[in-house]
Amino acid sequence: MRYKNFRSISRRRFLGASAAALGGFTLLPSGVLAQPGRPGANDRIVVAHIGVGGMGNVHLSNMLQYQREGKVRIAAVCDVDESRLRAAVKTAGAGVEPYRDYRYILQRKDIDAVLIATPDHWHGVQTVHACESGKHVYVEKPSSVTIEEGNAMVAAARANKVAVQVGAQGRTGKGAWYTCRAIRNGIVGQVRSVECWHYANPVDDKPVPDSDPPASLDWDMWLGPLPWRRFNARYCPGVFRWFLESGGGQIRDRGAHQFSTILWCMNADKQTSFTVQAKGTPPSKGLWDCPVDMEVVYQFKDPDWTLVWGQPGNKVGKTEFGQVFRGANGSLILEWEGAYRGAEPDAINFKLPPGGQEVYRTAEYEDFNMNHKADWFKSIREGHLRPAVDIEIAHHTATLCILGNISYILGRKLVWDGQNQRVVGDEQANRLLSRPQRYPYVL
Amino acid sequence: MKSTLSSAAISIATVAVARAAATAAPETERLLNSIRSKEDKVRCEAWQSAGGVGASALAPLAALMLDVDIEVARAARLAMEKIVHHAGRPAAASEARAVEAELVKLLRHDSPIIRRAVIWMLSEIASDDSIQPISALLADAQVREDARCALQRIPGDKSVTALRDAMRAAPEEFKYAIADSLRKRGQNVADYPTKKLIPTRSTQVQATPASSK
Numbered sequence: 001m002r003y004k005n006f007r008s009i010s011r012r013r014f015l016g017a018s019a020a021a022l023g024g025f026t027l028l029p030s031g032v033l034a035q036p037g038r039p040g041a042n043d044r045i046v047v048a049h050i051g052v053g054g055m056g057n058v059h060l061s062n063m064l065q066y067q068r069e070g071k072v073r074i075a076a077v078c079d080v081d082e083s084r085l086r087a088a089v090k091t092a093g094a095g096v097e098p099y100r101d102y103r104y105i106l107q108r109k110d111i112d113a114v115l116i117a118t119p120d121h122w123h124g125v126q127t128v129h130a131c132e133s134g135k136h137v138y139v140e141k142p143s144s145v146t147i148e149e150g151n152a153m154v155a156a157a158r159a160n161k162v163a164v165q166v167g168a169q170g171r172t173g174k175g176a177w178y179t180c181r182a183i184r185n186g187i188v189g190q191v192r193s194v195e196c197w198h199y200a201n202p203v204d205d206k207p208v209p210d211s212d213p214p215a216s217l218d219w220d221m222w223l224g225p226l227p228w229r230r231f232n233a234r235y236c237p238g239v240f241r242w243f244l245e246s247g248g249g250q251i252r253d254r255g256a257h258q259f260s261t262i263l264w265c266m267n268a269d270k271q272t273s274f275t276v277q278a279k280g281t282p283p284s285k286g287l288w289d290c291p292v293d294m295e296v297v298y299q300f301k302d303p304d305w306t307l308v309w310g311q312p313g314n315k316v317g318k319t320e321f322g323q324v325f326r327g328a329n330g331s332l333i334l335e336w337e338g339a340y341r342g343a344e345p346d347a348i349n350f351k352l353p354p355g356g357q358e359v360y361r362t363a364e365y366e367d368f369n370m371n372h373k374a375d376w377f378k379s380i381r382e383g384h385l386r387p388a389v390d391i392e393i394a395h396h397t398a399t400l401c402i403l404g405n406i407s408y409i410l411g412r413k414l415v416w417d418g419q420n421q422r423v424v425g426d427e428q429a430n431r432l433l434s435r436p437q438r439y440p441y442v443l
Numbered sequence: 444m445k446s447t448l449s450s451a452a453i454s455i456a457t458v459a460v461a462r463a464a465a466t467a468a469p470e471t472e473r474l475l476n477s478i479r480s481k482e483d484k485v486r487c488e489a490w491q492s493a494g495g496v497g498a499s500a501l502a503p504l505a506a507l508m509l510d511v512d513i514e515v516a517r518a519a520r521l522a523m524e525k526i527v528h529h530a531g532r533p534a535a536a537s538e539a540r541a542v543e544a545e546l547v548k549l550l551r552h553d554s555p556i557i558r559r560a561v562i563w564m565l566s567e568i569a570s571d572d573s574i575q576p577i578s579a580l581l582a583d584a585q586v587r588e589d590a591r592c593a594l595q596r597i598p599g600d601k602s603v604t605a606l607r608d609a610m611r612a613a614p615e616e617f618k619y620a621i622a623d624s625l626r627k628r629g630q631n632v633a634d635y636p637t638k639k640l641i642p643t644r645s646t647q648v649q650a651t652p653a654s655s656k
Contacts (some may be wrong), residue, residue, distance in 0.1 A: 085648045094653040103642035129640055209513060221644055227563065227589055282521075284487035285514055289521075410528050411494070428531030428567050436566075436592035436627070439620035440638045443627075 045112045045136075045377065048076035050102045050126060052088035053237055055140055055167070056117035060091060062370050063115065071377070075111050078102045080221040081237070100218055102126055106133035113380070116140060117167075119240040120247050122224050124149025127164060127391070128443050131156035138376050141168040141256035142401055143394040145248060147421060148434035150395035150402075152443045157391045165376035165387035166394035169339035170261030172372045175347075176338025177361040179325075182350040183265040184357055188327030193306040194262050197313035198321040200293055201242055201249045204286025208233050225437035234287040242288035244405055245435070249290030251309055252401040254321055257337035260389060260397045262307065262323060265334075268300065269393055272418025275299045276400070278407035280311075296404040309404060339368040362388060406432050471500045478507055478518045486518040493522035494529030498541040501526060505549050505557050520560055531568040539568045547576050555585040562586060566593035571601045578605040587617065595624040603628050 049060055056079075066072040074092050078099040079085040089098040099105055105114060106129055113136035116126050124144040130137045131153070143166045144150040157164040170176040183191060213219035213231035222236060223229070226245060241247030263269055276298050280291025296309040316324050322335040335341035342348075352358065362375035372388070379387040399416070406429055407414050415424040423429040437443065474496050477489030493500065500522070507519035529535075530542040549561045562580065565573050574597065580590035591609075594602045606625050610618055610632075622635035 080644075082646060082648055085646060089648060089651055092651070094651045097650050098646055098648040099642075100646035100648075101642040101644035103640055106640060107642065125639075133640070207513065218644060227559070227592070282487060282491065284483040287517070410532070412532060426533050428528070431567050431596055431598075434596065436595040436624070438588055438592070439623055440641070442623055442637075442639050 044071060044073045045380065046073050046075045046110055047113045047115060048078065048105045048108075048111045049074070049088065049092075050078045050105065050114050050116045050130075051118035051122075051140075052077050052079045053081065053084045054117065056115075057088070057091075058369055059115045059117055059138070059373075060088060062367075062373055064092070065370065066373070076105050076108070078105055080218040082216040082218075084237075100221065103129070106130060106135065112136060113138070119222070119236070120145050120252065121226050121240075121245065122441075124153055125225050125437065125441055125443055127153045128156040131160045131162050131164065134160060134162065136162045136376070136380055137164045138373060139164065139166055139391075141166050141260070141389075141394065142248065142252045142398045143256070143391060144398050145246065145252075145402065146432075146434050147399060147402060149443065150391075150398050151421060154392045154395055157385075161385060163376060163379045163385040163387055164391035165372070165379070166256075166260075166389045166391060166397075167372065168257050168260040168337065168389050168394065168397065169368045169372040170257055170337035171264050171388040171393075172362050172375045173261075173337065173339025173368045174361075174363075175334065175336075175342040176261045176264065177359060178343035178347040178350070179261075179332065179334045179338055180265045181352065181357075181359045182343075182347040183325055183327075183332065184267055184359065185350070185352055187330075187346065187350055188325055188332050189329035190303070191266060191305055191325050191327045193308065193326045194266065194323055195308045195314060195316075195326065196255075196258050196262075196310055196321070196323045197315040197317070198250050198254055198258075198309070198311045200311060201283075201290040202288070203283040203292060204234055204239075204242065204288040206234075207286045223438070224441040225435075227438060232287060239288070242290050244289050244409065247290070248401060248405055249294070250311055250321075251294060251296065251404050252398070254337075255309060255401045255404070256394075256397055257339075258321070258323055259307070259400045260394065261334065261337045263393075263397060265325065266305065268305075269396060271300050271303075272396055272399070273301070273416055274307075274400075274418070275413060275415050276403045276407045277413040278404050279411075280408045291408055294404075294408065296407065298400060298404075307400070339372075468499060470496050471503065474500055474522065475503050475507065478504070478522055479510070479515055481512075483514070486514065490518045490522035490525055493525040496522075497526060497530070497538065498545040501542065501545040502549065505552060505561070508557055508560065509554055523560070524564060527564045527567055540570065540572075543568055543570060543573055547573055550576050550580060555583075558583070558586045559589050562589045562593045566596045569593070569597045571599060573597070574599075574601045574605050578609060581605075581609045581613065581617075581621075588620065591617075591620055591624055595627055603630060606630075 047063055063072055063074050067074055074096050076097045077088040077092050080100055085098050089096055114130050116139040120142055123139050127137050127139050210230035210232045219231045241253055278296040280294035282291050294311040298307040317333045317335050319335045325332045333344055362378055364374035365371040376387045379385055403414055403416055414429055417424050474489055474493055477485050480486050504519045504523045508516050510516045530538040546561050546565050552558055577590050577593050581587050594606050606621055610621050613621055619635045619638055622632040625632050
């Protein structure tokens with residue numbers, strides 16, 4: 001189905017008529033939503049994938065499912081590693097264009113939205129560029145590696161009227177939802193502390209000298225915004241996670257999941273100021289520099305509560321990582337981020353008290369990855385452009401992760417003023433809130 | 444684990460460290476000896492405790508950054524960063540200035556590896572005193588991009604002025620990067636529009652033909 005005469009109907013009428021005619025399932029092209037009157041290619045949202053290794057493959061698999069359901073069309077895939085790109089274009093099927101440089105995708109007017117699953121040091125730049133090109137964005141967590149990037153991402157999403165969903169699936173996950181409504185409605189009383197546990201960061205026990213990059217990899221594009229250095233086989237693929245300047249370790253990987261869910265349960269998205277003090281044990285050898293063990297303590301005021309990142313921490317649950325909410329009347333455990341793992345029976349069986357506060361969750365798919373994307377599409381379809389893990393929410397989460405690492409690096413307590421996005425009384429820490437980027441891979 | 448540095452560079456580094464150690468304070472000497480250790484644990488504890496050793500250890504540590512053993516070289520860099528992080532703490536201005544002065548001297552080092560690392564260390568604590576020596580490296584093809592980034596990060600009017608001055612003398616293609624830095628610092632630059640959205644890298648990978656679907 002193609003839409004004609006867009007200029008003759010209002011955006012509101014168009015939205016209403018489309019939703020009614022198509023049972024509310026049709027996804028509208030971003031060009032239509034962002035700029036009323038501009039016709040889209042058809043009634044399916046047209047998507048492109050930037051980064052098709054690791055989680056990028058999960059996203060591609062999800063979009064193929066959406067494509068089979070007639071809700072999207074995959075137009076392009078992109079990766080700086082040609083071997084990965086070759087595999088992805090084969091998986092994506094006929095008619096999908098491969099690119100090494102994501103900026104070719106941003107130039108295409110027929111593409112409405114992009115899914116970004118590149119190494120973390122690319123998230124900020126690529127999201128801002130996509131927003132500036134009028135594309136809706138689904139970007140992997142953590143949303144950014146610096147505070148400056150996070151602020152730029154929020155500004156770009158708002159200025160260009162696009163939806164930016166960050167891939168921390170807890171807030172659309174069933175386990176986190178059960179836990180959230182139970183915690184917010186007093187299952188353990190007022191929560192005084194939330195303690196996370198997580199296994200350690202690995203040590204690079206097979207360090208190798210710098211070398212030439214593999215022929216299939218565009219090393220300059222992989223580095224992107226990072227300062228230039230020679231290739232080392234211990235940078236990629238995947239292991240970028242263990243560098244403070246790129247992946248930021250478990251606290252910025254799983255922490256981005258756990259903190260997002262915790263802030264949701266604590267109804268603390270507006271509690272943007274806090275103190276943070278970190279300590280950790282660095283690896284004794286190798287290229288990777290994230291601390292093996294780590295403890296980070298965040299103190300929030302009004303209401304007062306403490307958040308502890310423990311690596312390994314005090315593992316009170318059954319699985320590799322999770323958190324426990326401790327309140328005046330007891331405690332409640334949530335494994336993982338509450339998406340991949342379910343809630344405790346006490347949370348599932350919790351009955352809202354009279355006058356209790358219900359919590360919204362998009363619930364279109366059982367699969368948590370599919371459901372998180374459904375929430376993103378819903379925000380586009382409904383035109384409010386505020387998905388469950390909107391970039392502003394994700395930036396608050398990433399701020400916790402980023403400042404935890406800065407406190408570890410500097411070896412001192414930091415006082416964070418969320419209103420002004422500054423560390424109080426610490427000039428060096430404030431300089432570390434941004435990291436000027438290598439041209440032309442800049443915000 | 445051995446790096447691929449030239450034997451000449453290694454010899455220079457070895458002589459520099461030996462000279463520095465001969466005249467170093469006992470505290471610095473202990474640090475350097477521990478950084479040179481073949482024991483992972485000893486090196487790791489050494490760099491972690493380097494913060495209080497201070498400015499005088501920076502030059503010999505920089506020389507160790509060129510050590511043939513990449514673990515020693517890495518520990519030396521981490522020790523330097525630890526000193527910078529310690530000196531940059533609040534209410535330690537005199538320590539920061541002493542560290543800054545030693546780092547500025549290292550901006551003239553023969554090795555671009557050291558010049559690049561030192562530029563980024565300076566970007567965290569530099570005062571106006573560092574602006575001119577960092578600006579001079581905008582003419583150094585090997586580290587000019589790092590120098591530009593440092594000037595973008597260092598607050599104050601002097602770094603902005605240095606970037607503006609650099610626009611006049613810089614090679615044409617580098618002016619786009621400097622212009623971007625100036626814009627990030629809130630300056631209006633009429634020429635040299637951003638190239639950030641211009642694609643440059645094409646792929647050899649072909650789309651899957653329709654017949655193979």
